[in-house]
Amino acid sequence: MSIDKQSEIAANIQIGPTTLGMVRIYIEAENIELPLDFDPDEAEEIAEELLAAAERARQMGDAPAPNGKKKKR
Structure with missing residues (x-):
């Protein structure tokens, strides 16, 4: 699955x-159940990537959308 492909899977994150x-x-x-552990420096890098994304x-x-209209949210 690519990062830009939609999915019907629902998940909780903590x-x-x-x-x-x-x-x-x-x-x-x-x-x-997927626990992912990171040292604090790695966690900060992930946070920066999330903010940039x-x-x-x-x-x-x-x-603007390709038809010239603004995209709806």
């Missing part, structure tokens, strides 16, 4: 520190 000083991203979906997505949402 993010927080562990007792071992790691940052855990915990993803839970039907029949899946959010900004790019925001710009895409503000861009």
